[in-house]
Each structure stands twice: as structure tokens, then as C-alpha cells.
Amino acid sequence: MDLIATDIFEEIKKLKVAKNAIILAHYYQEGDIQDVADYIGDSLGLSQQAAKTEADIIVFAGVHFMAETAKILCPQKKVLLPDLKAGCSLADSCPPIKFKKFKEENPNHLVISYINCTAEIKALTDIVCTSSNAVQIVNSLPKDQPIIFAPDKNLGRYVNKITGRNMLLWDGSCMVHEIFSAKKITQIKHAHPSAILVAHPECEESVLEMADFIGSTTALLNFVVKSNAKEFIVATESGILHEMAKRAPHKTFIPAPPNNNCACNDCPHMKLNTLEKLYACLKNETPEIIMDEVLRKQAEKSILKMLEISAQLGL
Ligand code: 13P
Numbered sequence: 001m002d003l004i005a006t007d008i009f010e011e012i013k014k015l016k017v018a019k020n021a022i023i024l025a026h027y028y029q030e031g032d033i034q035d036v037a038d039y040i041g042d043s044l045g046l047s048q049q050a051a052k053t054e055a056d057i058i059v060f061a062g063v064h065f066m067a068e069t070a071k072i073l074c075p076q077k078k079v080l081l082p083d084l085k086a087g088c089s090l091a092d093s094c095p096p097i098k099f100k101k102f103k104e105e106n107p108n109h110l111v112i113s114y115i116n117c118t119a120e121i122k123a124l125t126d127i128v129c130t131s132s133n134a135v136q137i138v139n140s141l142p143k144d145q146p147i148i149f150a151p152d153k154n155l156g157r158y159v160n161k162i163t164g165r166n167m168l169l170w171d172g173s174c175m176v177h178e179i180f181s182a183k184k185i186t187q188i189k190h191a192h193p194s195a196i197l198v199a200h201p202e203c204e205e206s207v208l209e210m211a212d213f214i215g216s217t218t219a220l221l222n223f224v225v226k227s228n229a230k231e232f233i234v235a236t237e238s239g240i241l242h243e244m245a246k247r248a249p250h251k252t253f254i255p256a257p258p259n260n261n262c263a264c265n266d267c268p269h270m271k272l273n274t275l276e277k278l279y280a281c282l283k284n285e286t287p288e289i290i291m292d293e294v295l296r297k298q299a300e301k302s303i304l305k306m307l308e309i310s311a312q313l314g315l
Pocket residue numbers: 041042043044116130131132174202215216217218
């Protein structure tokens with residue numbers, strides 16, 4: 001790569017116009033990628049944008065299940081992912097063959113799956129949800145409806161608590177959100193007594209119990225911008241701090257500490273994408289997400305159901 005950073009920004013902008021391309025980026029992407037994107041958001045916002053874009057090419061700066069969701073919704077468009085190896089530990093924690101068996105063992109259950117799963121799991125799902133709408137989607141169903149919730153047990157447990165349901169939970173989790181240490185957060189709270197703890201619902205129960213506010217990445221962002229507090233401990237992937245600092249420059253954001261000394265609140269999958277890879281991917285129009293049409297159609301139903309319920313609820 002022989003372009004310096006400012007040139008890459010300019011080249012990406014030119015390529016976007018020339019190719020009628022749009023860049024969708026998740027808040028967990030590195031700051032440069034967020035800055036060059038046409039839209040940054042959480043998983044719900046990104047899938048809504050993908051569903052309505054008129055661009056010919058979608059460059060998805062996120063992980064594989066997100067780009068795959070965009071392809072499922074936009075089969076005629078070219079969907080590119082800067083690094084095809086950008087996977088997700090949560091999606092990996094739900095293998096389709098095992099999940100199919102689990103579903104067959106509980107035949108009267110409706111299946112709600114968090115969008116952080118593969119197309120094969122979405123094809124076995126009745127309604128997809130994200131962390132923005134999981135509570136509302138569950139609440140939209142009759143109280144006596146038996147439900148399987150997959151793959152994230154932490155989000156599922158949180159939704160059970162809020163809705164008073166007893167959904168059957170698949171035993172999956174996210175490697176990034178499971179690593180936060182409640183003990184170390186307590187120590188930081190002592191050192192910063194006025195700091196507010198905000199947490200993503202993928203965190204473990206011990207962290208969520210301490211949190212002052214729980215929500216999706218977009219909800220956390222909106223909360224810290226509107227709040228009168230000046231200091232926040234942020235228990236989610238570190239990429240969100242970029243937009244928090246941009247939108248609330250006079251506030252202090254402290255990343256929640258992991259239970260060891262690694263940079264574990266960086267998602268290694270999200271961070272496989274770089275500005276250089278994004279540029280190369282837009283220029284060469286590869287790597288591309290390719291999907292089997294039968295699988296795509298099966299997976300599409302559960303995503304469209306989510307978008308339909310979300311639109312009805314004004315989400
Ligand atoms: P949201 O985008 O719904 O906040 O989820 C976060 C996440 O883990 C995406 O991988």
C-alpha cells in the first residue's frame with residue numbers, strides 16, 4: 001500500500017462516487033473507518049440502512065454475519081467485506097447441526113435469534129432480533145408463548161429478567177463482553193465515584209447488575225451524550241469510544257477493564273478490518289459475500305419479520 005492516510009481517505013471518497021458504493025460501519029470498527037463511512041450504527045441501524053440503500057455496492061465494515069445479513073436483504077447488490085476472516089465468537093458458539101437438534105427437542109417453541117449468528121441459524125429462526133429491539137420483540141409475543149432464545153445467553157438472561165419470561169437459552173456468548181471484570185470495575189468506581197457505568201447486554205450478569213444503564217451500542221451512545229454526568233465507565237467493545245468522544249468531547253470515557261492484562265475489549269474479529277483493506281476491497285471489489293439462494297431465502301424471512309415488527313413499533 002503506497003498511499004498515505006489522507007490520500008486513502010480521498011481515494012475511498014472518489015471510488016465511492018465512481019462506483020455508486022456505500023460504506024456501512026459498525027461502532028466497533030477502528031476510528032478511521034468510522035470517519036470514512038456513510039453510515040455508522042448498531043446492528044439494527046446497519047441492517048435497516050442495508051435494506052433501504054440504492055447503492056450498487058455495499059462495503060460492510062463489520063463482521064461476517066453483518067455483511068451476510070446485508071446480502072440476504074439485498075441479493076442483487078454486491079456486498080463486500082474488507083476481511084472475509086472477520087468472524088464472531090458468538091456466532092461460532094451456535095453450530096447449526098447442534099442447534100437444529102435443540103430446536104427439534106423443543107418443538108412447541110418459537111425461535112428468536114440474536115442477529116449475531118450465521119445465515120444457517122437465521123434459516124432455523126422465526127424472528128431475528130438485535131440488542132436494540134430484543135425486549136420489544138419478546139414483549140410483542142403472547143405471554144404464554146414458549147420461546148428459544150439463541151445464541152447469546154447473557155442477552156437472553158437480561159431479556160428474561162426485563163420481560164418476566166422464561167425463555168430457553170442457548171449457551172453462547174461473546175468473547176469480548178465476557179471478559180470484563182466486575183472486581184476491577186468496582187475498583188475503578190472507587191477511584192471515580194461520580195462515574196456512571198454503562199454496559200452492553202452481552203456482558204455477564206455480574207457486570208449488568210452493577211450497571212447504571214444497559215443498552216445497545218446506539219443506546220449507550222445516546223445515553224452518554226444526553227446524560228448530565230461527566231465521566232463514564234464503558235463496558236463494551238472499545239471502538240464505541242471514538243464516536244462517544246466525538247459527540248461528547250468534554251466528557252471522559254473510561255474503558256471497562258478486562259479480567260487480565262490483554263487488550264481484550266478490542267474485538268479481534270472487528271479489528272481485522274483496516275482502512276487499507278477497506279480501500280483495496282472497494283478498488284478491487286473483493287472479497288465479496290456470495291450466498292446460496294435457497295439458504296438466503298430461508299434466512300431472509302426471520303430478518304424481514306424483525307424489520308417489520310421494528311417498523312410497527314417505531315424502532
Ligand atoms: P449492537 O450493534 O446491537 O449494539 O451489538 C453489538 C455487537 O456485539 C455487534 O457485534
